[in-house]
Amino acid sequence: MASTQQYAPAYPETESGNEETRREAEHVRTQRERQKQALNLQRENILSQRTSNADRRAALESALKQIEAQIVKLN
16 A cells, blocks of 8 residues: 655755855855956956057957956856
């Protein structure tokens, strides 16, 4: 006959599970912060460059737009 007894899940939610979830969230947050920091450094580098060459200036403006779009996505 079938038992009406309920079984506990094989891997119950434990404090260590919560701790692991918290660590993973912290890792993701740290990675995003590092990405933003790297993008901001690239942005500052582009802004510091000066050139009279129109093609070079257009390339820098394009790169700056891409970097700023990536920064916005990370926020």
